[in-house]
Amino acid sequence: MLSESPTLAMSARAKELKAQGKAVLDFSAGEPDFRPPAAVTAAVTEYLQTRPVHYAPVPGMPALRDAAAAEFARYHGRAITRGEILVSCGAKHSLANLFMVTLSPGDEVVIPAPYWVSYADMVRLGDGVPVIVPTRREDGWRLQPDALAAALTERTRFIILGNPTNPTGAGYPAGLLRQLGEVMARVAPRCWLLVDDIYRRLVYGGFEHVSAFATLADVTDQIVIADGVSKSYSMTGYRIGFLLAPANVVAAASRLQGHVTSGAATPSQIAALAALTDPSCEAAVRDMHAAFTRRREFVLAGLQALPGLDVVAPDGAFYLFCDVSRHLGPGTQFADDIAFATWLLEQKLVGTVPGTAFGAPGHLRLSYAAADESLRDGLQRLGEALAGLPPPRDA
Numbered sequence: 001m002l003s004e005s006p007t008l009a010m011s012a013r014a015k016e017l018k019a020q021g022k023a024v025l026d027f028s029a030g031e032p033d034f035r036p037p038a039a040v041t042a043a044v045t046e047y048l049q050t051r052p053v054h055y056a057p058v059p060g061m062p063a064l065r066d067a068a069a070a071e072f073a074r075y076h077g078r079a080i081t082r083g084e085i086l087v088s089c090g091a092k093h094s095l096a097n098l099f100m101v102t103l104s105p106g107d108e109v110v111i112p113a114p115y116w117v118s119y120a121d122m123v124r125l126g127d128g129v130p131v132i133v134p135t136r137r138e139d140g141w142r143l144q145p146d147a148l149a150a151a152l153t154e155r156t157r158f159i160i161l162g163n164p165t166n167p168t169g170a171g172y173p174a175g176l177l178r179q180l181g182e183v184m185a186r187v188a189p190r191c192w193l194l195v196d197d198i199y200r201r202l203v204y205g206g207f208e209h210v211s212a213f214a215t216l217a218d219v220t221d222q223i224v225i226a227d228g229v230s231k232s233y234s235m236t237g238y239r240i241g242f243l244l245a246p247a248n249v250v251a252a253a254s255r256l257q258g259h260v261t262s263g264a265a266t267p268s269q270i271a272a273l274a275a276l277t278d279p280s281c282e283a284a285v286r287d288m289h290a291a292f293t294r295r296r297e298f299v300l301a302g303l304q305a306l307p308g309l310d311v312v313a314p315d316g317a318f319y320l321f322c323d324v325s326r327h328l329g330p331g332t333q334f335a336d337d338i339a340f341a342t343w344l345l346e347q348k349l350v351g352t353v354p355g356t357a358f359g360a361p362g363h364l365r366l367s368y369a370a371a372d373e374s375l376r377d378g379l380q381r382l383g384e385a386l387a388g389l390p391p392p393r394d395a
């Protein structure tokens with residue numbers, strides 16, 4: 001049976017408490033708090049005022065597919081045609097389509113943990129078998145070549161890498177990516193690499209995001225990319241995502257999409273087209289990035305100062321993944337991270353997501369895609385909450 005998305009469930013509960021009038025500070029779901037760039041809103045408004053809203057072509061409006069192809073060609077340094085791009089209802093939909101059309105029963109998909117909550121359920125939906133490979137805090141939560149080699153089998157169809165990753169923010173530098181590509185080519189030469197690039201523009205502290213295509217020149221026909229406008233353009237509710245894949249995979253995913261959702265919503269495609277093509281959007285993206293950079297530093301320092309919490313500085317995305325295990329277990333108030341997160345939300349009105357949801361018990365994920373004042377108040381409330389607990393266990 002599929003499980004409920006835990007990130008969305010925590011944020012739904014936080015919203016419910018807010019609707020009851022409670023002053024919740026919610027750091028659960030990862031969704032930027034900004035308005036989208038002004039040109040996006042202007043384009044969609046003009047469209048709605050002047051046109052009937054009809055179905056869009058199933059694989060996406062030609063102009064949007066071309067704009068995405070041009071953006072990806074520029075970024076990945078290779079020619080990309082319209083036929084290699086599928087527009088879907090968010091990158092989540094792109095990924096689900098991909099697994100549904102490529103996996104056969106029993107195909108294995110390597111998923112490094114901590115992982116984004118939906119990967120494993122999507123793989124199961126496609127009759128595949130998620131193979132969870134733990135990563136270590138000492139390795140910056142990055143999948144290592146020896147762990148990958150041990151996980152690959154004849155049945156491995158995909159390796160999923162989030163670059164950077166949700167929930168840890170870990171990014172893959174070119175050298176490590178190359179080593180992983182070499183392992184893949186050597187041990188499982190028929191396997192594909194799926195890179196989830198949804199946070200690629202949200203990287204900080206000198207981390208340089210590299211294109212998997214440009215870095216792994218020997219296996220380019222085995223690379224699939226998921227990308228979208230939700231995070232970098234603050235357009236989560238528009239629901240537009242892109243799959244960049246060989247044309248036959250895009251065609252198969254498009255056939256599936258044609259029976260399940262039809263094309264993504266027409267106004268949303270107009271909005272995404274403006275995001276990718278209106279030159280003024282770049283400045284808006286840079287401003288949001290600057291705000292995330294500031295917030296990351298502020299919240300990281302704040303959390304590091306709290307007793308019994310341990311955080312690795314993330315390369316990207318907008319999450320901090322905190323080890324809270326010293327507040328869990330014998331002699332503490334909580335049995336596990338779920339109990340801790342539930343108490344924080346229900347009693348202290350601070351929304352987080354327990355690490356168990358990401359395959360890493362003993363942790364909490366906090367999203368800093370929230371207003372500066374909320375982050376400040378949230379840190380204070382968290383500090384007060386911790387001060388009322390028994391002292392953290394020895395490390």
Ligand code: PMP
Pocket residue numbers: 030089090091092093116162165166196198227228229230236239240241
């Ligand atoms: N991948 C990751 C790692 C994410 O965190 C998200 C956010 N929900 C997505 C994909 C999907 O984003 P969306 O469907 O909004 O494009």
Ligand code: GLU
Pocket residue numbers: 005007008028029030031092117118166
């Ligand atoms: N990706 C975001 C998160 O991890 C949004 C929620 C979701 O789609 O899971 O919080």
